[in-house]
Amino acid sequence: MPIENIPEIYFEDSKVNPDVFVYDFKMNNNVVKSKVNLSMHMFSFLQVGKKQVHFADTAVAVNKNQSLLLKKGNWLWTELLDTDAIYYCKLLFFSETKLSEFYNKHVNNLKPSKNEVGYFVIENDSYIMSYLNSLATINEAPAIFKYNLLSVKFEELMLYLINKYGSKFELFLQSLISKQISPFKKVIENNVYSNLKLEEIAFLCHMSLSTFKRHFINEYKTSPGKWLQDKRLLKAKEILKEGQLKASDIYLDFGYNNLSNFSIAFKNKFGFNPSEIPS
Template sequence: MDHIAIMRYDSDVVSINARIKLRQNLFSFLLEGQKSVQYIGAPVTINPHQFLLMSAGNCLMSEKIAAAGGRYRSVLFFFDNKILIDFFFRHPQALKTSTHKNNEAPFLVFEKDAFLINFIDSLGFMLALDQPCSAEMRRVKLEELLLYLSEHYPDKIQQLRSFSEEADDDLLIRQAVTDNIYNTVTVEELAFLCNMSLSTFKRRFARIYGTSPNKWLLEKKMQKAAQLLKQGECKASEIYFELGYENLSSFIQSFKQVHGITPKQYQLSN
């Protein structure tokens, strides 16, 4: 695997929650369509006026086409953590002390400005050449980008230091489940985000919470549902989606499983 790689990615197929194992960090320069990425507790969606820097690791990725007849188009710029270490070693000013609290999300979102638009165009011209660009040229282009970002987004660039840090497994599981209680994410997808097999995830989850992931998530959702219904301002048809259910009948069935009565009966009794 190259330490630095640049490629073009075009598709006319919609992709929802594809399981992606990023072995390198990635600048994703979106040209057309919409991109959504879900790390543990950290969802993000970008449009073509933005681009994304993603850390190596597991994520769920969705790619949508903007309109009928359109396409999903992007330029992808992969690089190793060792490249970052070398960059920060040679440019210590990029790590100057910041007065702002760093965001610990495993991604950074940038808005495209005139310089960055021209930079992305230059990558497109390089990819259009008959000969593949050399390793040295790829390194120069990444250096150019990192230097520009460190000068114009100093607070964000410092967050790159935490991209290679490994999280404690128990903390990872706690964050994954608590941040996704009301999202339409399956237990299998949570295990994937934690970079664990399903059986390992379930075993460690049971050790932490004393129950299964499905039961724990169900009870938490239904506690929230009961709270909302008890307030009397919302109907079941108005809250099922925000609790992570795609249809009302599934929500009613789950509510009855936990509380023994339907949401409507629960509201009337309270």
């Protein structure tokens, strides 16, 4: 699957890299785990549909009642239609420069942030809905006037979110400014029980699959495929032993495309079928 460079693919002029940029994204089909290289921090104001994102060692899902502020970097995005035949979200991008300007102007003397989560969930309210309507009118303005208005609107939004979420939001902003990337092992071990494939985990580590495998073997002294399979099957066995769920309920959650493959791997590991698990 190709990597999408966002927001660059949305720029009308590839030579222009604005510090703040808004784009209306629409589609009429589901897209599952597309690879995205996000070069700017981004607000995603979902208006119709559902969205799930994976970043390094974390994942989050939202619907139209929530919005997201996403840290720049490599993401896996799943975007799903809801009852309507269209998916629609308004995207607001901003640069490190724009963030630093705002932070230095409005945020005072915080302790260093230890936050490593790549997203901040925003609960949509009447202000957010009014704000989105105001962004829609700006889109029709001439280029330089539009940029100046967007700069003001960006500052307005950030001030509102600081007022609404307080130090929690301020600390998240501070974490966006830091250049730290989640450690390799933290990314791996926080995706052990996900349904992500090796290639997708490698992408979240900012590595090619071959580089990822080399790093993994150096760190864990075994191949990533075997290590992940063993961990996931052991967890699946624990869940099945509780008796609340069947193999058909959980095989997708552990990265298997069908029940048959899961059952074969399970029997090869433990010597009996998932349906025969001892109580």
